[in-house]
Amino acid sequence: MAFFADLAAADTIVKVPQMAESITEGTLKQFSKQVGDYVERDEEIATIETDKIDVSVNAPESGTIKELLVNEEDTVTVGQDLVKLELGGAPGPKEETATEKPKEPADVEKRPPAESNKPQPSEPPKAPSPPPEQPPTPKPQPPAPKSETPSDVKPSFEGREERRVKMNRMRLRIAERLKQSQNTAASLTTFNEVDMSSLMEFRKLYKDDVLKKTGVKLGFMSAFSRACVLAMKDVPAVNASIEGPNGGDTIVYRDYVDISVAVATEKGLVTPVVRNAEAMDLVGIEKAIADLGKKARDNKLTIEDMAGGTFTISNGGVFGSLMGTPIINLPQTAVLGLHAIKDRPAVVNGKVEIRPMMYLALTYDHRLLDGREAVTFLVKVKEYIEDPRRMLLG
Template sequence: MSSPSSALRSTALRSNRLASLSRLRTPSCRLLHVKAPVTGLITRQTTPRSSHIAASYPLSLQQWRSYADSITIKVPPMAESISEGTLKQWLKEVGDQVEQDEEIATIETDKIDVAVNAPHAGILKELLVEADTTVTVGQDLAKLEPGEVAPKPAKEEAKKEEPTTASPPSPKAEESKPAAKAPEPKVEQKPKKAEKPAPPSTPSAPAADGIGNRGEQRVKMNRMRLRTAERLKQSQNTAASLTTFNEVDMSAVMEMRSLYKNAVLEKTGVKLGFVSFFAKACILAMKDVPVINASIEGPNGGDTIVYRDYVDVSIAVATEKGLVTPVIRNAETLDLVGIDKSISELGEKARSGKITLEDLAGGTFTISNGGVFGSLMGTPIINLPQSAVLGLHATKQRPVVVNGKIEIRPMMYLALTYDHRLLDGREAVTFLVKVKEYIEDPRRMLLP
């Protein structure tokens, strides 16, 4: 039976041990909980089995962290109308060190690609989602161990060894080369012998079928292409689409552009194009036919007409992933140079993949220029909820009658597709004729 003094001594020792530190021992490591606020730090016992690990990976105590310190990287919020996307690719792998705000993955949505950035600097510990997987906003994507890690000295040693391996060989090594090259002629003789037997019997079997090499490749449509197909089909099923055509003489606008393009380029840095002339002509023509800029809204296909006193022109831009329509907002307040500058900036952002959802939202009227690809004539599809779209085409030299004489003029076909639920033929044709008049006499666009 123990005495009271021994019981007090054991109690004091136990309390001192718990107050100072507690040790959980395993054959390979021990977890320390000290008074300092160091959480999840691991130390290693230097044993004969683990001594080589310490030599190749000498990290200090502060550089070791437990998995409990990891941060979960989630799918970032994208937009009010977008709740999911496809994880297109991982730009980093497990074990890679990343900087704060560095892009580690790309999520493909219906309209744009969204970057997933690291919230802190650290090392990727685990990837929770594979590529080409559908993800939702807020879903866990990866585990990140925060903190900076010093570079491994093993890489520096390898770099130091490179110049020694690349040094010229010693004379002794050169003397030994002929002996090493002795078996090489034998290797050269083997392919020569293999060339003699001709094995045409194997390819003769498929040749007898008369089919040849006919391969197929099945590629899943990306989200942008799927969304584009869905919206185009929705437009055909919803709007009562009708297209009216006209042709325009491009002589006057081509002459005006050639006269002022160098001066505009030197003064503003903008390369004057033809689409800006058509955009300005459409904006001015809408003053006479405002219903072109209106739209139908409401339940069951719409029961309300919305008229606008502003014009947001959507410009169709072809990219590698599909067609996008960035918007020039308040285009009615811009002159030709301002419109052209906006077209150039939005087109560059779209083609470089830097377009944002704000650049694509809205739009009251669309211009599509198929002429850059050589299209002679086409019927564009309405970009709902808009009510009309203007299609531009290639300019061709054609014989036309001018003042009773046949002349060769640069001519372009214009195509206006409109929603017949809202616009009648009179409004559509009147609008297109107004556009034609502005293009054939561009000086009118400068009048107040």
């Protein structure tokens, strides 16, 4: 019995968990619990920010936090000691205090009735009016200035002050990767425009039925993803990559398509991956994109969600972008940029009509893709979008 008692009172050290093969360190962003707090098994006690995702550190056993072994914003490595946890115990005292509190109000309620029997003496207590004056004590409104800190990030243009904010790990990694892409790939962008009339009509006809039967909201991303998959059958190099020393000496062709979908988050752009898009229909792709988008916004993406990817689609149109040149997500070979749908005059059967048009931009690595192949691919995508029924036959 004593042996188990000792175990119950024993301490254990919570360490930085394994995060992924490519991640060895991160920044401890915050402790969810503090010294003296009781935690249940698997309850989150800290969050570590990496260059890809935020990693939760959970308690291995139930117990009370005895000591925090690092500070917030410290760089921590896999296996490093984070928290000293005293095993055993229970949050019993907290429950007792909770029960004691209701007892106190009960006593207070008993006192008022006694005072109510003496309505006249209740008037003299008006002297305690100073207590109401105590509200000014909330002068510790220094917390208010803390709430102003967010405004510090936005320029007020009322003076010549400067603010310096340290980049988070994700932003640093994004900067590093973008510069690497710029320095490595022979990037070139080709443009085209697509008439969205048929796809918009197609979506209008079937979106309600699809939503009713599958619970999926049919959008445009699934159509462009499917169009790209089909176009890759004619231009497989778009889905390939270069490997090897000295900038690469081997081309890797793939019989599968993993589409990276760019999603904007508060911390930066992330590119979760839709696996085996070649085996999915429009509804399957749309559901996968919606699920990944929700996980990204909820900050619940895993390393597995973002690993790999053979081709990227970036939709700047949701932010109103008219046209842009996306940058390649190495080691991929190409990225398709979608833009805003705008009503523009277009020639249809010899007549000028107003049509909903979108500019498409394909940035590709000229080391692997020739201009003819890139243009052919983009034209194929355009043809599928302008006649979406063809995608159902592909």
